[in-house]
Amino acid sequence: MLTTLAVENYRSLRDLVLPLARLTVVTGANGSGKSSLYRALRLLADTARNGAVAGLAREGGLPSTLWAGPEVHGRAVREGRSPVQGTRRTKPVGLRLGFAGDEFGYALDLGLPVPGESAFNLDPEFKREAVWHGPVLRPAALLADRAGPVVRTREPGGGWAEDPHRIGLTDSMLSEYADPRACPELLVVRERIRSWRFYDHFRTDADAPARQPRIGTRTPVLDHDGGDLAAALRTIQEFGDATALATAIDDAFPGAELSVHNTDGRFELRFHQHGLLRPLSAAELSDGTLRYLLWVAALLSPRPPELLVLNEPETSLHPELLPALAALVATAAKEAQIVVVSHAQPLVRALEQISGEVASLELEKEFGATVLAGQGRLDRPAWHWPKR
Structure with a gap:
């Protein structure tokens, strides 16, 4: 089961780290970032099939999906004494997605290529990828590590394989280097992500x-x-x-x-x-x-599946059907982890009454960025991104 989902610089999801349960319901007002969270999960799933670059292209390319605000909001902006304005960038441009559970974690960092003569200079490249054991990324827990075109895998004795593997900068190591002999854990993570299932507006x-x-x-x-x-x-x-x-x-x-x-x-x-x-x-x-x-x-x-994600399942349903839908979702949650993105409060309340394990997450906007309502810095799940 996934316990943590992390997104950075994807549309309004400037810096979001969410706790996940067996059954998670994501709510919020229109424009709060629910649809962006759903699409971020789909993009993460596309990576296991080497479809992240194509998925971003369908959304207008990496530049159009990146966070549109400044890198930081100064104190004057937060207090309303100054308008929002651009600042000098201190970090490289990148879109980061990741998840973790009790067994494995995975994270990717997509960035723009070094300018050159190619006509494909807007194709995002994988700057870093990592698969690790356990819920939090630590150097000792790394199982597979990718920097640029080079993939390193951990050997059974604890050291790194002597001959690193090289893959294309626009290819994911999940799809290009899931070798059951060199790193069986990488294959396990890939197949689990490939089993994720998404349903949206039948x-x-x-x-x-x-x-x-x-x-x-x-x-x-x-x-x-x-x-x-x-x-x-x-x-x-x-x-x-x-x-x-x-x-x-x-x-x-x-x-x-x-x-x-x-x-x-x-x-x-x-x-x-x-x-x-x-x-x-x-x-x-x-x-x-x-x-x-x-x-x-x-x-x-x-x-x-390992994970089932439903986007606004209440659409076109009469309110009297929502308790039956909630019971159906609760039944399915016994066999699969489920994330429901919804703005129907009757459905949310019905799920909370039926299932004692439901986690309700309310998204809201703060200076244009999506945040989890009531979540302070100390309330966030532990999370570390692989550094470039």
């Missing part, structure tokens, strides 16, 4: 993939577009927790039942509701009902 319009019949195959993991919804629900019924599935449906729609109709291999959803003479197909369901069924399929996956 489509429920008339042409949504979830409303269309589709050839069904065993589907332990719901696709991000929800197009394999019927197959995913049938997989839960046959190979997963069918009782939890029935409970989740009954909690939201008392007396309703769910079935999957198979016509020559094409799966189609059938929703049996009390008082109706025939079941409804996915094409006939309301946006809120369909979205709830999508969350059921995502959260009751027979193959739970």
